[in-house]
Amino acid sequence: MIRRFFRHIKEGFFGVGRHLGMALSSASAVTITLIIIGIFIVITLNLYEVTKSIEGSISIVATIKDEYDSDHLAIQERIDKIDGVESIIYHTKDQEFDYYLDTMGDDSLREFYESYRDDNPFKAAFIIYTDDGNKIESIKTRLDDMIEIDSTSDGGSNTYVLVGVLDHVRVVGGILVVALIILAMYLIYNTIKITIASRSDEIWIMRNVGAKNGYVRAPFLVEGIIIGFLGSVIPMLAAVFGYIYLYQSVSGRLFGAFVLIEPHPFVLYVAGLLLAIGIVVGFVGSYISVFKYLRLKR
Amino acid sequence: MIEIENVFKKYKNGTHALNGISLEVKDEEFIYIVGSTGSGKSTLIKILNGEEIPTSGKAIVNGIDVGKLRFSKVPLYRRNVGVVFQDYRLLPRKTVFENVAYALEVVDTPKKELRSRVREVLKLVDIADKSNAFPDELSGGQQQRVAIARAIANRPKILIADEPTGNLDPKKSDEIIKLFEKINQEEKTTILIVTHDTEIVKNHPKRMIMIESGHIVADLNKGASI
Numbered sequence: 001m002i003r004r005f006f007r008h009i010k011e012g013f014f015g016v017g018r019h020l021g022m023a024l025s026s027a028s029a030v031t032i033t034l035i036i037i038g039i040f041i042v043i044t045l046n047l048y049e050v051t052k053s054i055e056g057s058i059s060i061v062a063t064i065k066d067e068y069d070s071d072h073l074a075i076q077e078r079i080d081k082i083d084g085v086e087s088i089i090y091h092t093k094d095q096e097f098d099y100y101l102d103t104m105g106d107d108s109l110r111e112f113y114e115s116y117r118d119d120n121p122f123k124a125a126f127i128i129y130t131d132d133g134n135k136i137e138s139i140k141t142r143l144d145d146m147i148e149i150d151s152t153s154d155g156g157s158n159t160y161v162l163v164g165v166l167d168h169v170r171v172v173g174g175i176l177v178v179a180l181i182i183l184a185m186y187l188i189y190n191t192i193k194i195t196i197a198s199r200s201d202e203i204w205i206m207r208n209v210g211a212k213n214g215y216v217r218a219p220f221l222v223e224g225i226i227i228g229f230l231g232s233v234i235p236m237l238a239a240v241f242g243y244i245y246l247y248q249s250v251s252g253r254l255f256g257a258f259v260l261i262e263p264h265p266f267v268l269y270v271a272g273l274l275l276a277i278g279i280v281v282g283f284v285g286s287y288i289s290v291f292k293y294l295r296l297k298r
Numbered sequence: 299m300i301e302i303e304n305v306f307k308k309y310k311n312g313t314h315a316l317n318g319i320s321l322e323v324k325d326e327e328f329i330y331i332v333g334s335t336g337s338g339k340s341t342l343i344k345i346l347n348g349e350e351i352p353t354s355g356k357a358i359v360n361g362i363d364v365g366k367l368r369f370s371k372v373p374l375y376r377r378n379v380g381v382v383f384q385d386y387r388l389l390p391r392k393t394v395f396e397n398v399a400y401a402l403e404v405v406d407t408p409k410k411e412l413r414s415r416v417r418e419v420l421k422l423v424d425i426a427d428k429s430n431a432f433p434d435e436l437s438g439g440q441q442q443r444v445a446i447a448r449a450i451a452n453r454p455k456i457l458i459a460d461e462p463t464g465n466l467d468p469k470k471s472d473e474i475i476k477l478f479e480k481i482n483q484e485e486k487t488t489i490l491i492v493t494h495d496t497e498i499v500k501n502h503p504k505r506m507i508m509i510e511s512g513h514i515v516a517d518l519n520k521g522a523s524i
Binding site: 003004007201202204205206207208209210211212213215 | 404
């Protein structure tokens with residue numbers, strides 16, 4: 001069993017060697033694909049972090065006049081009926097005070113403000129979330145019209161522009177990646193097709209002496225996996241060293257505003273993911289080829 | 299035991315290769331199948347080998363209905379049937395020993411057993427002295443011996459040879475047929491030789507089945523070779 005396993009691996013390497021040019025060209029297609037996927041993953045995950053950090057501002061904070069606070073349940077019900085409102089969280093005066101204190105990095109500052117708790121200048125507030133950025137203006141207008149509401153504030157429309165741009169980047173990048181994966185698979189598919197053709201004598205003999213189908217197929221699948229692996233080496237190194245270099249050269253902040261994800265262990269996850277994609281692409285490409293060209297014979 | 303019952307084979311392109319063939323071959327029998335090109339001989343081999351499925355009728359080999367075999371079972375069945383072709387089909391980059399060993403490797407024969415069996419069959423086909431030679435260093439007759447060694451390495455119950463002497467001169471052909479007779483006796487293998495070489499048939503008389511346009515037109519010397 002183990003002997004057979006190594007035999008398949010060996011045959012797979014022979015296959016790569018036999019058509020080195022073809023194998024290398026498919027591997028370089030995998031390389032290019034994976035480099036772009038790698039860049040895309042790094043950007044997306046960093047953007048995701050950014051989005052998450054600004055998510056807090058995609059909400060309207062409406063403070064309640066102190067005299068109406070006792071009535072907040074009824075007010076909340078009315079706000080809930082406004083078109084576009086997804087969820088509402090009620091914060092008491094104390095909670096608002098705590099929230100403010102939490103934004104203080106310095107413990108001594110925190111202690112200083114803590115002494116004002118009895119004189120809490122904050123008002124109770126609703127934090128209103130919406131599922132549609134376009135409705136934020138109309139929700140705000142409605143809130144401003146309510147006499148119970150003292151003031152409203154939101155993160156501003158820039159937030160939505162940014163989120164929209166991020167979405168577009170994700171869609172375009174996604175399409176690009178899918179197209180490249182298909183291209184890489186196609187090249188591997190063709191490489192394996194040629195290997196199969198050049199080994200037709202051997203395949204014929206194997207079948208003739210009663211080799212099982214899995215036995216006949218295995219070396220070609222191994223070959224596809226090897227190509228996928230070869231193609232993922234450079235992208236993995238590029239992801240690890242490229243990202244560390246980028247992180248260090250901008251001191252962890254891009255354009256001074258976007259905080260980048262710490263390289264460790266982030267780059268290892270990205271590298272692992274690229275390796276996995278490379279191997280899967282190689283396997284699927286050869287699998288399709290093997291099933292198409294080795295199946296229809298008894 | 300081979301039992302072919304009223305087998306018809308029509309290919310997708312419309313060719314009627316076999317038109318109702320019925321045939322019974324007993325264990326350890328040695329028979330010739332004779333017919334001109336396009337008579338349906340090759341189709342008959344393919345049906346026995348499991349490569350083709352009869353359009354109608356049955357081919358039963360050692361109790362197995364070959365046409366009904368599932369894809370995944372065909373390889374296991376095929377270990378019972380050795381096939382030798384006119385053009386030898388040896389792997390050019392492997393030595394004689396490796397070529398024969400290959401047939402045993404793909405069916406997971408343990409290494410020790412593999413070596414002794416390869417030596418055994420190479421001795422049987424009388425080519426042991428060329429174990430380390432490559433196929434292109436051998437004559438046609440020698441290459442055919444290697445191909446035969448490979449076909450019998452797995453101890454198939456049945457050995458089918460498709461024009462095994464087609465590329466050989468009469469003297470070499472005679473030797474190859476003698477080798478088949480030896481295998482028939484020593485390994486107890488049922489032997490089917492497809493040929494149109496009348497010299498062989500005359501010099502080594504056995505049961506002979508003549509096929510023409512997918513029909514059996516004659517079955518001579520029945521029982522002669524058992």
